[in-house]
Amino acid sequence: MSNNKSSARQKIRYRIRKKISGTSSIPRLTVFRSNSDIYAQLIDDATGTTIAAASSRQKDITAQTAPKIDKSKMVGEAIGRKAGELGVKKVVFDRSGYIYHGRVKAVADGAREAGLEF
Helix, strand or coil: CCCHHHHHHHHHHHHHHHHCCCCCCCCEEEEEECCCCEEEEEEECCCCEEEEEEECCCHHHHCCCCCHHHHHHHHHHHHHHHHHHHCCCECEEECCCCCCCCHHHHHHHHHHHCCCEC
16 A cells, blocks of 8 residues: 555654644744655744744755755754744654654754754
């Protein structure tokens, strides 16, 4: 079945989202991974708004000729810098059903290096 993997990830994603949510002081850092790019957002679930976002499609990251895992770390550092500018130090990490490995882990490591705590 071609849809089995994505439906399994969706179930995991819903199970995670039942347990965690972000506030304005401690937002949720969520990650979306496509085959070619990776996106990160800081979300305030109380109001349902995105506070900050970063992706591997930004001009400064796209200009780099680096493997996807290195670009993912740059995305984590970018979201960490934006959070710092907004005065956010702590976040709740939402891996969106992806295994905490590879590019998802690289985003988390980059965000931690930029000063975020989770």
